[in-house]
Amino acid sequence: MALRITVVGVGMVGEQIVSILRERNFPMEWPPRVCATRERSEVLAGENLLVEETSEDSFKGADFVFFAGREGAEGASVTWRSVAEAEGAICVDNGSDFRMDPNVPLVVPEVNLDAIGPENKFIASPNCSTIQMVITLHPLHRVAKIRRVIVSTYQSVSGWGVRANEQLIEQTPKALEDLDDIPFDPTVLARPIAFNYIPHIASFTEDGYTKEEMKMVKETQKIMGDESIRITATTVRVPAFVGHGESINIETEKKLTADEAREILSKSPGIVVLDELNPENPRNDPLERIYPTALDIRKYRDEVLVGRIRQDKTIENGLNLWCVADNLRKGAALNVVQIGEGLIAKGMVKL
Numbered sequence: 001m002a003l004r005i006t007v008v009g010v011g012m013v014g015e016q017i018v019s020i021l022r023e024r025n026f027p028m029e030w031p032p033r034v035c036a037t038r039e040r041s042e043v044l045a046g047e048n049l050l051v052e053e054t055s056e057d058s059f060k061g062a063d064f065v066f067f068a069g070r071e072g073a074e075g076a077s078v079t080w081r082s083v084a085e086a087e088g089a090i091c092v093d094n095g096s097d098f099r100m101d102p103n104v105p106l107v108v109p110e111v112n113l114d115a116i117g118p119e120n121k122f123i124a125s126p127n128c129s130t131i132q133m134v135i136t137l138h139p140l141h142r143v144a145k146i147r148r149v150i151v152s153t154y155q156s157v158s159g160w161g162v163r164a165n166e167q168l169i170e171q172t173p174k175a176l177e178d179l180d181d182i183p184f185d186p187t188v189l190a191r192p193i194a195f196n197y198i199p200h201i202a203s204f205t206e207d208g209y210t211k212e213e214m215k216m217v218k219e220t221q222k223i224m225g226d227e228s229i230r231i232t233a234t235t236v237r238v239p240a241f242v243g244h245g246e247s248i249n250i251e252t253e254k255k256l257t258a259d260e261a262r263e264i265l266s267k268s269p270g271i272v273v274l275d276e277l278n279p280e281n282p283r284n285d286p287l288e289r290i291y292p293t294a295l296d297i298r299k300y301r302d303e304v305l306v307g308r309i310r311q312d313k314t315i316e317n318g319l320n321l322w323c324v325a326d327n328l329r330k331g332a333a334l335n336v337v338q339i340g341e342g343l344i345a346k347g348m349v350k351l
């Protein structure tokens, strides 16, 4: 039986969900029902598709609903979750509204697909920066038990959504004219982003962290099933369109050498290690290594790329790493489609 799918939201993530369902031959009736805040037609997965205004009708007969709307009280999953569930659909949500609900599994298939039980009809997908971090940390945690994580992120504008991408495009020529007078919309990003970086993602909490930073802490502990891991984060927006980078420092209970970590990670699902001497040696430096950058996700679209693995010489059992992933694909759309595939593989959704 071909599954009936509804995708709610056709912004940066929703558009990718539709493409990925097509690319991976998800066992579904094509096209999916696609809905947003207003009706129009849009080119999605290379086809002109009707986008409906979301209504109760959008969920009729749906087997799966992928939510990729905005978050909060008027957001897509808060508004429509109960309607979708009443229709008997399994829901997978990209937003943060239900991630920390103890009755909602928070899932990265490479790490904790087994968190989903037969009773779970609503599943949350983590924040983009959390997903690539847990895929990198989980295999190391299993071998050496991670005690502490210090992470700093370099997050692309698409992580905010369509309007932040537009801000970078609009600001770039203006910034080239006059760096002191770059028009910007503070309701999107708090400062101009062209030729800049901003250590402020989501709103601040009373203790001076941001909600994005606290998501990385809480979500990682929930997915890895270990609240004893101490995590501290600084999240920064950078002027790249797609692709988040993360500098991660870990302290482990058992010692791991950089070579051992490289070996473990290179055998782990969803990871490509790019960390060896650069065979091309273009800068005439015999020690120059290869490492991932945001543009490398154009080649490695679905994996988390890990490089710069090295010993932290300031502590007994410490490592430094660098990881990069496509925040719209593995950080969001691909993760939810893989959750759907995982449910089918577990027999929780009958074809």
Ligand SMILES: NC(=O)c1ccc[n+]([C@@H]2O[C@H](COP(=O)([O-])OP(=O)(O)OC[C@H]3O[C@@H](n4cnc5c(N)ncnc54)[C@H](OP(=O)(O)O)[C@@H]3O)[C@@H](O)[C@H]2O)c1
Residues within 6 Å of the ligand: 008, 009, 010, 011, 012, 013, 014, 035, 036, 037, 038, 054, 067, 068, 069, 070, 071, 074, 075, 076, 079, 094, 095, 096, 126, 127, 128, 158, 159, 160, 161, 162, 163, 327, 328, 331, 332
């Ligand atoms: N961007 C990322 O890297 C990323 C990563 C992980 C998770 N997420 C999460 O994924 C979700 C989507 O993010 P995005 O970046 O794709 O945002 P976006 O580009 O701003 O797009 C949001 C989409 O949701 C629709 N929408 C908003 N409120 C709605 C509602 N109440 N009912 C139905 N549709 C609604 C919008 O409709 P219109 O088109 O009609 O305005 C738009 O199509 C958010 O929850 C976000 O936090 C994003």
